[in-house]
Structures are given as structure tokens and as C-alpha cells.
Amino acid sequence: MAVNLAMIAKVYIWSLFSLLRSPCSLCATPTSHASGLCTGCLTDLPTLPGPLCRCALPIPGTALTEHDDLAPLCGHCLHQPPTFLGIQTPFVYAHPLDRMINDWKHRRRLHMQRPLQYLLDQGLTALPDVDAVVPIPLHWQRQWQRGFNQATLLALALAHRHGLRLLPALSRPSAGRHQQGSSARDRRRAHPGMFVCRTDVRRLRILLVDDVITTATTVRAASDALLNAGAESVSVVALCRVLPPSAR
Ligand SMILES: [Zn+2]
Ligand SMILES: [Zn+2]
Incomplete structure (x- = not known):
């Protein structure tokens, strides 16, 4: 009986947690991240290289040094x-x-x-x-x-x-x-x-x-x-x- 109660509590807590998550806007994986994206999709984003x-x-x-005030020009x-x-x-x-x-x-x-x-x-x-x-x-x-x-x-x-x-x-x-x-x-x-x-x-x-x-x-x-x-x-x-x- 004790085991069943523990399991019911676990399922209940998991359901509550799931309610707080929404599908990732890109791949539909449940996520609670503020961006609405899952961590996998966030790490795959194409960042701009300097x-x-x-x-x-x-x-x-072109290498920038800490002494460069202005960016180089293309x-x-x-x-x-x-x-x-x-x-x-x-x-x-x-x-x-x-x-x-x-x-x-x-x-x-x-x-x-x-x-x-x-x-x-x-x-x-x-x-x-x-x-x-x-x-x-x-x-x-x-x-x-x-x-x-x-x-x-x-x-x-x-x-x-x-x-x-x-x-x-x-x-x-x-x-x-x-x-x-x-x-x-x-x-x-x-x-x-x-x-x-x-x-x-x-x-x-x-x-x-x-x-x-x-x-x-x-x-x-x-x-x-x-x-x-x-x-x-x-x-x-x-x-x-x-x-x-x-x-x-
Ligand atoms: Zn995703
Ligand atoms: Zn330019």
C-alpha cells in the first residue's frame, strides 16, 4: 500500500511538472525553458562568428586586439x-x-x-x-x-x-x-x-x-x-x- 501511495504521489508530481512545460517551438520536445525552445534546439542555433x-x-x-577601438571594415x-x-x-x-x-x-x-x-x-x-x-x-x-x-x-x-x-x-x-x-x-x-x-x-x-x-x-x-x-x-x-x- 505504501509503495502504491509513493508511486501515485510520483505520478501526480510528474503530471504537475508536465503541465508547466510546453512543446518546443521547433521540435515539440516538452520544455520549461523561458525561450519556448528545448536545450537541444538552443545549442544548435547558428551563431555569427567574429x-x-x-x-x-x-x-x-582579421584579429581584433583589446586595443582596437573600431571594428575593421569589409x-x-x-x-x-x-x-x-x-x-x-x-x-x-x-x-x-x-x-x-x-x-x-x-x-x-x-x-x-x-x-x-x-x-x-x-x-x-x-x-x-x-x-x-x-x-x-x-x-x-x-x-x-x-x-x-x-x-x-x-x-x-x-x-x-x-x-x-x-x-x-x-x-x-x-x-x-x-x-x-x-x-x-x-x-x-x-x-x-x-x-x-x-x-x-x-x-x-x-x-x-x-x-x-x-x-x-x-x-x-x-x-x-x-x-x-x-x-x-x-x-x-x-x-x-x-x-x-x-x-x-
Ligand atoms: Zn527543440
Ligand atoms: Zn562591412
Whole structure:
């Protein structure tokens, strides 16, 4: 009888524990981790290898020392230095993050936001000193079709977590073309007028937030618009970076 009671108690406690766990967002293994991912999936995520250019491209063969104040520059940035101070992004846009982000943005699997937000929060080292957080906007038509702007959701949570002001300062007057499917040369082409700054950002240190950095053209254009409107500085954070074939 005593054995049976002990077993019943064990099963009861195990059931209670199971109730506190949810299926991993990627593989459905029960997990109680705050990210909503199991530890196996967390350790398999594609982290971005350093050292990195200011545009977050890895620069193989370059060694940073503790005396280096500025990150080295890749060929493209040497030719056309970005106006932002740097991009901080913890991951490579590769499996399974690409699937998670596509499910979130294009298949309306909104439960993906929790793990993606967690990964951005935990993957960032110390944030730079900033006054306001500005999300990269979508054109209104695309936002209407999607129902939300993923960069705004990431920026909102980041601002809340760090006690910063969310400032939707930019608008995107043209729908433009999808970056996916356009050539690398097209994607790297400068896009003056891609963004319009519609808020007073004078003397503000801005933290620009996007979900995926493809070629950095978008954040370059957003940074230019903010600095032209009088912002003091622009730093960028993003969830992940697309690597060109030469950097993989
Ligand atoms: Zn998993
Ligand atoms: Zn670069």
C-alpha cells in the first residue's frame, strides 16, 4: 500500500511538472525553458562568428586586439563606409532561424515571436547608450497585408525591457521590391528616399531595430535618414544576418 501511495504521489508530481512545460517551438520536445525552445534546439542555433565588420559581416583572418577601438571594415564598407556606428546581431540567417522567421512573418505563426524575442534579448551584449528605439518600418500596404511589423514588435519588447522610449520616427513612402529574389547588386544599391523621418530626432542617440540584415542597404538608408534629420548617432540591432556565399 505504501509503495502504491509513493508511486501515485510520483505520478501526480510528474503530471504537475508536465503541465508547466510546453512543446518546443521547433521540435515539440516538452520544455520549461523561458525561450519556448528545448536545450537541444538552443545549442544548435547558428551563431555569427567574429571578428565582424561594422556591417556585421565576418572578416576572416582579421584579429581584433583589446586595443582596437573600431571594428575593421569589409571591402564594401571600406568603399562606402556606413553612417551607423555598428550592427549588433547574434545569429546567422540559417536553419532553423530562417524557418522560424518565415513562419512568423509569412505564415502568421505568431507563437514564434516569443522564442525570437528571447534570442534577440539574450544574444545581445551590452546595448550602446541610446535615447530612443526606432523600428525599421514596412510600407503601409505590406504592413496591412501582414497585419503587423515584426521590427516594431521586436523594438517594442526591447524598449520595454531596457526602459527606453519607442519612437516610430521613420516611414517608408514606397513599397519597393522584396529583397528576396533581387540580385545582390540591386540589394546593395543605395536607395535615397527609401525612408522619411517624420519625428523630431535632433540630438537623439538612436537604436535602430530590424529582424534580418540582408545586405545592410536598408539600415544604411534608415541611418542616413535619421542622421540627416539631426540624430546624434545611430546604432543597429537585429536578430540575424544573411551571409553571402563567400562568408559561409
Ligand atoms: Zn527543440
Ligand atoms: Zn562591412
